[in-house]
Amino acid sequence: MRREDWPDLVVFAAIAEERSFKKAAAKLGVSTSALSHSMSALEERLGVRLLQRTTRSVAPTEAGERLLKTLGPAMADITTAVDHLVAHRERPAGTLRLTVHRTAARRFLGPRLPAFMRQHPDIAVEVAVEDGWTDIVARRFDAGIRIGESIDKDMVSVRIAPDERAAIVATPEYFTRHPKPRTPHDLGAHRCVNYRHVSSGALYRWEFEKDGRVLNVSAEGTFICNDGDLMITAALGGIGLTYTWESEVTDHLASGALVRVLEDWCPPFPGNFLYYPSRHHVTPALRALIEALRYRP
Known part of the structure; x- marks a missing residue:
């Protein structure tokens, strides 16, 4: 792989995952025209079409799907390696991406965020409010907040609220x-x-x-x-x-x-928990958020 291919591969992965040039551009912080230019250049250098484009949709071709399956884990490993380096910083920093259901966002996360972000000015927080089940590994969230009984057993969970009824x-x-x-x-x-x-x-x-x-x-x-x-x-x-x-x-x-x-x-059932993958490295930023949200009766 040539050095100039790597940035364009990052662009391809973002477009393929988001199924949208516009959403990928917002995610990467660049213009849609820049993404389009990068993709055209990459496909020309590789000599194969990676994305199928129509006026309404974007999707990987068969070759693009094969590349994405290999590229995804490799990019995740690189991201983890960089996160490990950042974790050695004395002060918690970086971006935390969270998926949170609507009620928890309003009642448990929202009220505590202002104090948390004042205390940790080097931490950026991105919250996706969504009530359905979310694969936090596939969508690259650092953690999620859901009702305890809905959390998979292979996740680490930390209680942030009492039981509910x-x-x-x-x-x-x-x-x-x-x-x-x-x-x-x-x-x-x-x-x-x-x-x-x-x-x-x-x-x-x-x-x-x-x-x-x-x-x-x-x-x-x-x-x-x-x-x-x-x-x-x-x-x-x-x-x-x-x-x-x-x-x-x-x-x-x-x-x-x-x-x-x-x-x-209507007996009591487990309330809200913050959860993250058991194999996921807990960065100082995530650890700080866990302590800020942890339920203390």
Whole structure:
């Protein structure tokens, strides 16, 4: 490989992974025209087409896919080697890329970030807020924040919040028109606010457990969204029953704005954890973030 090929290979990998010249340009901090020039020069030198371009999409060719499979691990090894060098710096520095679900970003990460970044001015933080499951290794995130039970066993996890409980709630007025459900099976007679997963497109099945018995219920309703705050707003508006977290509606329950049902079917479950690959080298920057977010009862 010639010396001039390496920067162009980095460009190719970014475009192939992002499936977009525009997104790759933003990621690398260069113009789309510069990327296009680099790719054309690389393909001309190699004598093979690596990307299939249309007016609407970009995708690797068969040759490009083969190159990417080899190039990806090699680039990851180089990145790790550079990270190890940076880790020897006395002061935590570098960029932390995190994938965080929406509620954790609002409640646990966001409030603590200002103090963390004032304390560590050499650390840059990039947060992708996304509720679906994310492969942090493939997408090169340093860490993620998710509910404990959804984290793979081969990850290292650090608790950042207490246990949670589900809460099924509606307004008092709603229950003047509908009898309170006594078991999850009674939900079929109710109007429910549903959550749709963006990644899979599937509706969330309401989860219940009592005396070792586990039930997953497909709730019926006329309102569906992909935002927890909007679901609570819908419940407050009387649209129907909403499945949410107890900690998200504590004030509404205390004020009487919402009424809880099926509480005996909602045992505690593991709360939010920061997690990262077990084989991942913990840089000073990540270690500093872990200590800033670690849950201390």
